[in-house]
Amino acid sequence: MFFVVKLFGGWPRLSMDNTFLRLLDEKHSLLIDGATGTNLFELGLQSGDSPEFWNVDFPDRVASHYRSFIDAGSDIVLTNTFGGNSYRLKLHDAQDRVAEFNCAAAQILVKEIAASGREVVVAGCMGPTGEIFAPAGLMTIEEGEVAFAEQALALKEGGADILWIETLSSIEECHAAVRGASVAELPIVLTLSIETNGRTMMGVTPADLVQLQSELCTPLIAYGTNCGLGAAEVIAAIVNMQQAAELAGVAPILVAKGNCGIPEWVEGKICYSGTPELMARYTQMAMDAGARVIGGCCGTSPAHVAVMRQAMDTYVQADRPDLERIQLALGEISSGARAQMGGDLTVAGGAAGPGHKASSRARRRQKLD
Numbered sequence: 001m002f003f004v005v006k007l008f009g010g011w012p013r014l015s016m017d018n019t020f021l022r023l024l025d026e027k028h029s030l031l032i033d034g035a036t037g038t039n040l041f042e043l044g045l046q047s048g049d050s051p052e053f054w055n056v057d058f059p060d061r062v063a064s065h066y067r068s069f070i071d072a073g074s075d076i077v078l079t080n081t082f083g084g085n086s087y088r089l090k091l092h093d094a095q096d097r098v099a100e101f102n103c104a105a106a107q108i109l110v111k112e113i114a115a116s117g118r119e120v121v122v123a124g125c126m127g128p129t130g131e132i133f134a135p136a137g138l139m140t141i142e143e144g145e146v147a148f149a150e151q152a153l154a155l156k157e158g159g160a161d162i163l164w165i166e167t168l169s170s171i172e173e174c175h176a177a178v179r180g181a182s183v184a185e186l187p188i189v190l191t192l193s194i195e196t197n198g199r200t201m202m203g204v205t206p207a208d209l210v211q212l213q214s215e216l217c218t219p220l221i222a223y224g225t226n227c228g229l230g231a232a233e234v235i236a237a238i239v240n241m242q243q244a245a246e247l248a249g250v251a252p253i254l255v256a257k258g259n260c261g262i263p264e265w266v267e268g269k270i271c272y273s274g275t276p277e278l279m280a281r282y283t284q285m286a287m288d289a290g291a292r293v294i295g296g297c298c299g300t301s302p303a304h305v306a307v308m309r310q311a312m313d314t315y316v317q318a319d320r321p322d323l324e325r326i327q328l329a330l331g332e333i334s335s336g337a338r339a340q341m342g343g344d345l346t347v348a349g350g351a352a353g354p355g356h357k358a359s360s361r362a363r364r365r366q367k368l369d
Contacts, residue, residue, distance in 0.1 A: 232326055
């Protein structure tokens with residue numbers, strides 16, 4: 001199996017030489033790591049601190065974090081660079097250290113993988129800028145593109161195999177991120193945070209992301225959802241993406257990276273309700289739903305990932321999960337996500353809200369209503 005990757009300025013090569021593509025071809029499904037922030041807090045990171053400083057100040061702790069997920073069986077480990085763009089680092093007066101922090105993070109991970117003797121994907125993690133893009137806000141796509149390009153090039157220099165753009169919420173920032181990342185000429189993965197009634201906080205639905213793929217300057221090698229409101233919502237989003245993809249006649253590589261349950265305030269700190277058993281059920285259900293790249297987001301520890309590894313390795317294919325099965329196994333699903341699973345792509349059904357144009361399929365349905 002070969003995958004064509006459209007790079008900045010053209011379609012230059014087939015990319016089976018990339019670790020991500022080769023492993024996916026060999027294994028069919030890949031396991032991502034878990035939470036970065038949650039686990040760095042366990043190693044001493046303080047609330048309000050920028051984790052990216054640790055890539056330079058405490059590289060041994062970052063290496064320990066990476067190693068814990070490599071040892072747990074992850075096929076993909078994300079670099080400690082979620083907030084590594086100039087806009088996020090400016091909050092810590094470090095906007096001029098983008099290259100330093102990102103390159104160091106990737107280099108540490110490359111060394112840990114080499115020492116492990118395993119073949120693991122170095123995923124250069126790129127989170128949102130934290131700015132609101134026009135027309136809802138002041139940030140332009142061009143400004144965002146510059147920031148993402150700076151980070152992408154530094155991650156590539158450090159040894160990233162792929163660029164992993166996650167937790168985005170607007171169509172405009174997706175365009176900015178992919179345009180910027182394309183200059184590094186690496187495969188790109190992009191995930192949205194579906195967290196508000198079956199859509200992102202800027203009104204983007206799973207079906208919208210499927211449509212967006214054809215509009216980006218560079219096709220994504222994989223896309224999906226991360227973070228959000230727990231495992232059940234992530235599975236619903238994957239089901240809805242898969243349904244939209246089938247209607248569009250495409251077969252994407254889908255990514256599911258759900259939080260470990262729901263956050264709760266316990267004895268002065270945030271804890272997540274998900275057990276290893278729940279995350280094992282989520283892993284296999286994500287595979288049933290159509291995801292091929294699966295992992296954990298906030299609250300997911302190496303212990304959770306080790307159980308998810310076992311679940312993936314012992315997986316026996318079952319039918320695509322329906323609403324009842326998802327809720328019985330993983331918990332309640334929002335009304336918007338439920339409506340989308342039933343084919344309702346109107347605004348009432350969780351489709352695009354103010355500040356975002358509905359997908360063409362949603363607009364067609366709205367005309368009929």
